[in-house]
Structure formats: structure tokens, C-alpha cells
Amino acid sequence: MDNTNCSVNTENLMFDKTAFNEVVKNLECFAETDNMDRAMLILPDGTMYSGDAEKDTRVVDHREVLEPYFDAVGHPEINRYEGDMWNKIRSVGIMVIAPEASSVILPTNLTDKQIEISLYYIDSGYNVEPEDMVNNIKEYTERE
Numbered sequence: 001m002d003n004t005n006c007s008v009n010t011e012n013l014m015f016d017k018t019a020f021n022e023v024v025k026n027l028e029c030f031a032e033t034d035n036m037d038r039a040m041l042i043l044p045d046g047t048m049y050s051g052d053a054e055k056d057t058r059v060v061d062h063r064e065v066l067e068p069y070f071d072a073v074g075h076p077e078i079n080r081y082e083g084d085m086w087n088k089i090r091s092v093g094i095m096v097i098a099p100e101a102s103s104v105i106l107p108t109n110l111t112d113k114q115i116e117i118s119l120y121y122i123d124s125g126y127n128v129e130p131e132d133m134v135n136n137i138k139e140y141t142e143r144e
Contacts, residue, residue, distance in 0.1 A: 015044045015093045019072040023065065024049070030060045036120050041065065042095035046113030062096060103127045115141065 020043065024030055030051050033039055039048035040062060051060025063080050066089055070078040078088045086105060089096060095114050096105040104121045106128060107114065118137055121128055128134050 014091065016073050017043065017045070020069055023068045023072050027060065027065065030065060036117065038099055039097050040099065042097065042114060042117055044093040044107075044111045044114065046111070046117060048117070058100065062098075066094070097121070097126075101127070103129070105129050106133050110137070 030049060033048050033050035033052075035050065036048065038050045038052055038058075040051050040058065040060070041049045043049075049065075051058045051062075051065070066085075067079045070076065070088075075088075078085055082088075086096070087108075090105060090108045093107045093109055093111065093114075095107050095110075095118070097103070102125065104118070104126050106118060110118065110133075115137055118128070119141060122134055122137065
């Protein structure tokens with residue numbers, strides 16, 4: 001895939017999957033999923049996670065995963081009380097989905113896998129933020 005003239009940056013070197021796996025390994029009701037309509041987090045490698053219990057009811061909050069993750073990688077200051085938390089989450093390449101609100105927050109630097117997945121949410125009518133990235137994604141994928 002040639003991404004030399006793409007305004008969507010496909011390099012992401014800041015996410016620590018080992019630390020993430022360590023944080024989530026014992027988290028009840030948080031597991032990998034292949035159901036894009038139930039995913040709540042999408043990692044840079046395209047792995048999707050759901051925080052669902054039975055009958056598609058989400059019981060795990062994004063912060064229950066993300067705050068311990070930032071603690072594990074040495075950034076305990078990134079938490080719900082820090083005003084810029086969501087932008088910092090975006091900066092490490094985690095894609096955040098709120099299925100119940102049909103809302104998606106894209107990471108600052110999308111990987112190729114996340115670009116593919118984000119098209120599903122765009123085409124399904126989800127509210128995708130930041131909005132200006134939607135056209136970049138569409139243009140990028142049309143060039144291929």
C-alpha cells in the first residue's frame with residue numbers, strides 16, 4: 001500500500017500492546033470480539049475489544065481499561081480528571097467506540113487496519129470524530 005501522499009498518517013509506534021494485554025487479562029467481561037457493532041476499543045493492529053456481558057449490555061467502561069493502561073505505561077496523570085484525556089488516548093493510536101451512542105473517536109494516527117475498520121463506521125452512519133478525518137479516509141481508500 002502506497003501511503004506517501006496520504007494525509008492520514010499510517011505509522012503508529014507509541015502503543016504498548018504488552019502493557020495493554022497485562023492490564024486487561026483479568027478484566028471480567030472485556031474480551032476480543034469480531035462484532036464491529038459491539039466493539040468499544042480498536043487497537044492499532046485492528047484487534048477489537050468489547051466490554052459486553054450477556055445480551056449485548058456493556059458493563060465495562062472505557063476508563064476501566066484506559067486509566068490502568070496509562071498507569072502501566074508510566075502515565076498515571078492521564079485519567080478522567082485530566083481535561084485532555086481523550087486527545088491523549090487518540091495520540092497512542094487507540095480507536096474508541098461508543099456503540100450505544102453510534103459514536104467513534106479516531107486516533108490521531110490511523111493504521112491501515114484501523115482505516116479499513118473506520119470505513120465500516122463511516123458507511124454505517126456513526127458520528128465519527130474528528131470530522132475532518134472522514135474525507136481524508138475516504139480519499140485515501142479511493143486511491144488504492
